[in-house]
Amino acid sequence: MPAWAAALSGLVAGAVALGVAQIVAGLIDPGAAPVVAVGGAMVDATPAGLKEWAIRTFGSNDKPVLLGGIVVVLALIAAGLGLLARRRTAYGTLGLALFGLVGAAAALSRPDAGVVHVLPSIAGAAAAAWTLSRLMRRAMGGDEEEYVAASRAASRATGRAADQATGATVLAAHAPAGPSSGERTRAATVGEERPALPPVMRAGGGPGTGSGSALYTFDRRRLLTGAAAGVAVAGVAGLGGRLLSGSKDAELARRGVAKMLPRAARPAAPIPAGADLRIPGLTPFVTPNAEFYRVDTALVVPSVDPARWTLKIHGLVDRPVELTFADLLKRPLTEADVTLTCVSNEVGGPYAGNARWLGARLADVLREAGVRREADMLLSVSDDGWTCGTPVDVVMDGRDALLAVAMNGEVLPEAHGFPVRQVVPGLYGYVSATKWVTEIRATRFDQEEGYWTPRGWAPRGPIKTQSRIDLPHDGDKVTTGRTTVAGVAWAQHRGVDAVEVGVDGGAWRQARLADVPGLDTWRQWSLDLDLTPGRHTISVRATDATGYTQTADELPPAPDGATGYHTITVTAR
Numbered sequence: 001m002p003a004w005a006a007a008l009s010g011l012v013a014g015a016v017a018l019g020v021a022q023i024v025a026g027l028i029d030p031g032a033a034p035v036v037a038v039g040g041a042m043v044d045a046t047p048a049g050l051k052e053w054a055i056r057t058f059g060s061n062d063k064p065v066l067l068g069g070i071v072v073v074l075a076l077i078a079a080g081l082g083l084l085a086r087r088r089t090a091y092g093t094l095g096l097a098l099f100g101l102v103g104a105a106a107a108l109s110r111p112d113a114g115v116v117h118v119l120p121s122i123a124g125a126a127a128a129a130w131t132l133s134r135l136m137r138r139a140m141g142g143d144e145e146e147y148v149a150a151s152r153a154a155s156r157a158t159g160r161a162a163d164q165a166t167g168a169t170v171l172a173a174h175a176p177a178g179p180s181s182g183e184r185t186r187a188a189t190v191g192e193e194r195p196a197l198p199p200v201m202r203a204g205g206g207p208g209t210g211s212g213s214a215l216y217t218f219d220r221r222r223l224l225t226g227a228a229a230g231v232a233v234a235g236v237a238g239l240g241g242r243l244l245s246g247s248k249d250a251e252l253a254r255r256g257v258a259k260m261l262p263r264a265a266r267p268a269a270p271i272p273a274g275a276d277l278r279i280p281g282l283t284p285f286v287t288p289n290a291e292f293y294r295v296d297t298a299l300v301v302p303s304v305d306p307a308r309w310t311l312k313i314h315g316l317v318d319r320p321v322e323l324t325f326a327d328l329l330k331r332p333l334t335e336a337d338v339t340l341t342c343v344s345n346e347v348g349g350p351y352a353g354n355a356r357w358l359g360a361r362l363a364d365v366l367r368e369a370g371v372r373r374e375a376d377m378l379l380s381v382s383d384d385g386w387t388c389g390t391p392v393d394v395v396m397d398g399r400d401a402l403l404a405v406a407m408n409g410e411v412l413p414e415a416h417g418f419p420v421r422q423v424v425p426g427l428y429g430y431v432s433a434t435k436w437v438t439e440i441r442a443t444r445f446d447q448e449e450g451y452w453t454p455r456g457w458a459p460r461g462p463i464k465t466q467s468r469i470d471l472p473h474d475g476d477k478v479t480t481g482r483t484t485v486a487g488v489a490w491a492q493h494r495g496v497d498a499v500e501v502g503v504d505g506g507a508w509r510q511a512r513l514a515d516v517p518g519l520d521t522w523r524q525w526s527l528d529l530d531l532t533p534g535r536h537t538i539s540v541r542a543t544d545a546t547g548y549t550q551t552a553d554e555l556p557p558a559p560d561g562a563t564g565y566h567t568i569t570v571t572a573r
Helices: 003-028 034-045 048-087 089-108 115-139 144-174 181-192 199-204 220-244 247-260 325-330 362-369
Strands: 310-315 321-324 333-341 352-361 377-382 387-391 402-407 421-423 437-443 466-471 481-490 496-503 523-531 534-544 566-572
Touching (some): 003 034, 003 048, 003 089, 003 115, 003 220, 034 048, 034 089, 034 115, 048 089, 089 115, 115 220, 321 325, 321 362, 325 402, 333 402, 333 421, 352 362, 362 402, 362 437, 466 566, 481 496, 481 566, 496 523, 523 534
Parallel strands (some): 310 437
Antiparallel strands (some): 310 321, 333 352, 377 387, 377 437, 402 421, 466 481, 481 523, 496 534
16 A cells, blocks of 8 residues: 555544544533643643743634644644554554543543543544544455455465475475485475465565555555545534534523623713724724633633523632522622733733623622631632632722623623623733633632642732833834824723833823723823934833832733833834
């Protein structure tokens, strides 16, 4: 069999494995699919520095890049196993079994995984092994029964021939020197009686080249038709798995929730007309849902049925509470304008967004549960097992910490936590913004840790005062004379009191500030500059309502948020 044919057989077997695993995972848990499980295990093991690099390099596409990379590696391995099967089919099937075990182990490593979560990987590996064996046999021109029977016959014939040849050699070794003509005739007769190898062996190649390639001539047509059938099976199975994963059901559920979403009992004040300076190229005050940044560890967005969703509040509490989604909607809901920020955001980075959230006040629910005095952390748990630790005192200090059910007047999008997520103003998302939240446990920082803390991030994450230049962009060419510089600044739950712009290391100049509805949102700013011809460096810094001004010291995001001035270079002509 040609090398390309063996590699193709391996690739098709790998595709069938992924397709079958996907449909089985769709019946059990989409997160149990081997690519997703392995990807999740890789995310868990990723050092903080590598995570920052991935987010900085690929942005919100980091998850598709990771999954795509895993698929490419699996394809290369599958092709390699096909080449191994060219020598002996058992080598290829053994390799597929090993990778099935790797997928099963990765699935078991996920939070809340059970024995049933290994089934997608095991089923996929079994389907791949059968497919590879079948394709190898088809490629050599025989059906399965003929292949096995001829293989065994060839093995027996080869064994008998070897035994007889060995016996003849022994006889010759013990025979007296100078045999008579009669003895020579008998020796020749022994050689003539040695069984001939089956004709198909001669057609396919000599012995020792592998059970498949040694038995039949290569049949390109049978291989290609079999490969096409395998690809079709993989495609149908993969599509079926996606349909079974429940994304359509979740969208229908979202539409149902939209019809029953109540009005806010505590509506937010109208956004001031002057909150958005409406300068072309400047980030809008309200971030559209479709453009809101997404940074999380979920390789597959959890599909949570609101009819079955519950929130359990327990731990160091006097009265454990369990709420259904209907219970939550019956509570008085609060509207709040809050800017969220990711701790992975570099200075000047895009991972901040502002929205109007609707939800139940988390502090009210915690008071009903009776959080004990010794508790200083709320360990919230996502539907996919992700955890974060939020300081109790921050949630209880009167700020608009919410169990949010809506975003910018719409039911939460799936990617942003449908049906319920946490929103806590003033804290980076890794210690506050749990999506798909299902559990909150009152505990202590000295007893438990959130997901990112053992991976090198600080246990508490108050958002640092920051500012960003949105226009012009770094490296832009601008016209000599008047140039508008504009951007946003944030200091959630403190508020931005001033923004200053510096040009070429000169004196700081006060920027014009937009209006804001409260302390928990970012604030737009702008300044008109008169630039002389040539290259110029422009920097920005903000001062919050406590009087703190951004530091010029440049620090990376880890462990508790980046610092430094956002600086760009432009050329005026």
